[in-house]
Amino acid sequence: MSLERHAPPHSDGFPVRGLAVTYRDGHVLDRHTHPWAQLVYAASGVMRVATPGAAWLTPPTRAIWVPGGTPHEIEMRGAVAMRTLYLAPAGDDPRLAACRAIEVAPLLRELVLHIVRIGMLDAGDPAHARMEGLLVDLLVQAETAPLELPLPRDPRARRLADRILAAPGDGTPLSDLARGAGASLRTLQRLFLAETRLPLEAWRARARMQQAVVALAGGASVTATALDAGYQSPSAFIAAFKRTFGVTPARWRTPPG
Template sequence: MTVTSSAVGDGYLVRSLAVTYPDGFVISDHDHPWGQLVHGRTGIMRVETEGRVWLSPATRAVWLPAFRPHRIVMKGAVAMRTLYLAPEAAADLPGAAAVLEVGPLLRELVLHILAIGMLDPAVPAHARLTNVLSDLMAAAPREDLALPLPSDPRARALAERLHAQPDDRTDFPALARQTGASLRTLQRIFPRETGLSLEGWRQKARMIHAVAALAAGASVTGAALDCGYDSVSAFIAAFKRAFGTTPARYRP
């Protein structure tokens, strides 16, 4: 949709916010009447919404449609750069949360809009910038960096542990005992509530952490160790199976 100065009322098309948060800072559950592009220039954001948890490194951003309750946890110091898009400006964007690749042009446009502050439909140049922003976001490659979260309390506790400690090599029988559920029970719950087997969930959690680590500047060897791999070659093979490309593509 092309936004023009006559397409909307007197409200702004895009609002912006720049805040730096310390490691561990939590933005509790909330939502917005406008769509939100959440981008961190540094650090990693854990974004939880729609029963899924996402990791967004500096080379990615999370798109949150309007009225989607979400929670954000900072991993490392996060220089958050956020844009809020009015419904008219977000008409062509996904109706569900998504991780977008932030290429050089989109990244510079976000910073340019932040420098302006707000985009006013009464200013033709602002309407044009809004159109470019919407087009770039709509065209940005999507990436599956989300993990579905189980609702069962025992499975949820295990999922949170696996997500927080991707290098944990504790076997599943021992992990099950610590949750108070049998391994067979957990093996039934995970596919039913997440669509992934217990082993598949753990493997995907490790691969998503690897993407975040690589994007933050970790070496391939460092990312492999962070995700519980002793063998770099085994890690690269698993990564290629998961994403269809080598880990080096995700390094800045």
């Protein structure tokens, strides 16, 4: 199933439309684009959203804003209850011009779910118009979550990036991973720095941190998350996490249950 089939055609009078779909683990919505902007949000489950230039791994407490016309693909990690919104083109708003991960505060979450239940907002209905205005205000004001991972463009570097993203905690040396990418480690290190502005080693560490955020948001303990991310001890993981995000892992952890 492709979201392109669900993306609503441009229709005056219905500026926001909601979609509720449940996907199985591993389902992929291949790269597609549509003129409507999209708030990619899941009430439960984890999604990997990728554009040509970046990837995000997002837990239910966050969402990805994708401006209209942006090619993107979505991969489900576990069963996903997607509750997504499409917003009709409404001119160039610099506040919503770029892809980003956002914090889904309780008010925004409830508004998204409410609009999805309605299905479509009618601009001719004053109550719906107020909801649309509130939605845009909340999206603009939402805090950006540091979940973006820039992706290299070179096919060889991208092969290595995809392999790392498939198992961020894998401890295989980069020199061994490079053999399957079609370029030497030195060449790949140069490509990653030039195309992502991160050294390859730092890029891999950030991929691990991205995976750790999702695990913590899912209720995993700091110790389990540290080991899964490839760290030898929770203390080393906590230090690296704080260097990356400026807060301890406890800030991102959702208590189980």
